Amino acid sequence: MKKLLAVVAAVAAFSANAAETLTVAATPVPHAEILNFVKPALAKEGVELKVKEFTDYIQPNVQVAEKRLDANFFQHQPYLDEFNKAKGTDLVSVVGVHIEPLGVYSTKIKKLDELPSGATVVIPNDATNGGRALLLLDKAGVIKLKDNKNILSTVKDVAENPKNIKFRELEAATIPRVLTQVDAALINTNYALEAKLNPEKDALAIEGSDSPYVNILVARPDNKDSDAMKKLATALHSPEVKQFITEKYKGAVVPAF
Numbered sequence: 001m002k003k004l005l006a007v008v009a010a011v012a013a014f015s016a017n018a019a020e021t022l023t024v025a026a027t028p029v030p031h032a033e034i035l036n037f038v039k040p041a042l043a044k045e046g047v048e049l050k051v052k053e054f055t056d057y058i059q060p061n062v063q064v065a066e067k068r069l070d071a072n073f074f075q076h077q078p079y080l081d082e083f084n085k086a087k088g089t090d091l092v093s094v095v096g097v098h099i100e101p102l103g104v105y106s107t108k109i110k111k112l113d114e115l116p117s118g119a120t121v122v123i124p125n126d127a128t129n130g131g132r133a134l135l136l137l138d139k140a141g142v143i144k145l146k147d148n149k150n151i152l153s154t155v156k157d158v159a160e161n162p163k164n165i166k167f168r169e170l171e172a173a174t175i176p177r178v179l180t181q182v183d184a185a186l187i188n189t190n191y192a193l194e195a196k197l198n199p200e201k202d203a204l205a206i207e208g209s210d211s212p213y214v215n216i217l218v219a220r221p222d223n224k225d226s227d228a229m230k231k232l233a234t235a236l237h238s239p240e241v242k243q244f245i246t247e248k249y250k251g252a253v254v255p256a257f
Contacts, residue, residue: 019043019046019047019048020046020047020048020227020228021047021048021050022042022047022048022049022050022070022071022228022229022232023050023052023069023070023071024049024050024051024052024069024070024071024072024073024217024232025052025053025054025059025060025063025064025069025071025072025073025074026051026052026053026054026060026072026073026074027053027054027055027057027060027074028053028055030098030100030245030248030249030253031073031074031215032051032053033248034073034097034098034236034241034244034245035049035051035073036051037240037241037244038232038235038236038238038241039051041235041238041240042231042232042235045231045235046231047228047231047232049232052069054074057074057075057079060072060074060075061075061080061083061087061089061091061218062087064091064218064219064220065087065089065090065091065220067220070219070223070228070229071094071217071218071219071223071229071232072217072218073097073215073216073217073218074215075215075216075218076212076213076214076215076216077093077096077212077213077214077216078128078151078212078213079128080093080216080218082128090220090221091218091219091220092218092219092220092221092224093216093217093218094216094217094218094219094224094229094232094233095216095217095233095236095237096214096215096216096256096257097214097215097216097217097236097237097241097255097256097257098214098215098245098253098254098255098256099207099208099209099211099213099214099215099253099254099256100188100189100190100213100215100252100253100254101189101199101203101206101207101208101211101252101254102129102132102133102136102186102187102188102189102206102207102213103136103186103187103189103192103199103202103203103204103205103206103207104136104137104140104184104185104186104203104204104205104206105179105184105185105186105187105192105197105202105203105204106179106183106184106185106204107179107180108183108184109183109184109204110204111204112140112141112142112184112204112205115142115163115165115183115184116163116183117163117164118163118164118165118166119163119165119166119183119184120165120166120167120168120182120183121137121165121166121167121168121182121183121184121185121186122167122168122169122170122175122178122179122182122184122185122186123155123167123168123169123170123185123186124169124170124171124172124175124186124188125169125170125171125172126171126172127152127154128151128152129172129186129188130153130154130155130169131150131151131152131153131154132151132207132211132213133186134153134154134155134157134158135148135151135153136186136205136206136207137186137205139205140205142163142165143158143159143160143161143162143165144158144159144160145157145158145159146158146159151212155167155169168182172187172188172191173191175187175191176191176192176194176195176197179195184204189252189253192252193252198250198251199251199252200250200251200252201251206251207254208254209254209255209256209257211256214256215256217229217232217233217236237257241255242255242257
């Protein structure tokens with residue numbers, strides 16, 4: 001009996017001390033890098049964080065919805081909303097972490113108010129980034145939209161265009177190639193970096209922490225309030241993570257907290 005009690009006590013002690021595992025899908029940069037940075041802090045909190053890297057934007061959501069993974073970290077709220085609507089899922093945001101800002105770039109002017117009348121400005125041709133570009137131009141005072149809260153605004157929603165800007169819409173990845181041929185272009189951070197542009201120094205205007213395109217930690221309704229998920233959310237909002245993002249990415253990724 002004493003031996004049995006000793007075994008039971010040992011198992012109970014082991015269970016109490018065993019780390020809870022949390023498996024999170026993420027795209028490699030910067031999401032997986034940020035998650036790997038918080039691993040040691042979570043381990044001290046009794047959470048073993050496992051990061052599974054993906055390069056597509058579909059499977060991370062599918063596998064969380066199907067309970068093959070606990071959470072994911074790769075997308076912003078507008079994308080999640082569209083995914084839930086299209087796929088009939090009910091994934092939810094746990095916490096917002098950072099923004100990968102869209103910026104306005106030019107090789108011809110130094111400030112946006114130098115845009116000439118009839119300037120040609122290139123914006124992405126997809127619905128998410130096209131609306132995002134127009135919102136940034138509205139905020140910068142270049143144009144006025146009918147509704148500056150509508151993230152799906154199109155060129156047809158431009159209410160005031162005092163400089164008679166001519167908009168060209170191109171695939172986001174190709175825009176850096178035409179930068180020298182136009183007056184200004186709105187370029188996603190990842191493509192700006194590939195084109196050797198420095199978002200912090202070269203952008204004439206860039207999204208701030210009030211952008212609706214905050215990259216979020218995503219989970220299911222049944223596990224979003226779990227103890228382990230709360231600990232991960234707290235870790236992602238720590239001063240250490242803010243410093244890590246600021247120093248490592250130098251403006252290419254901006255903390256949203």
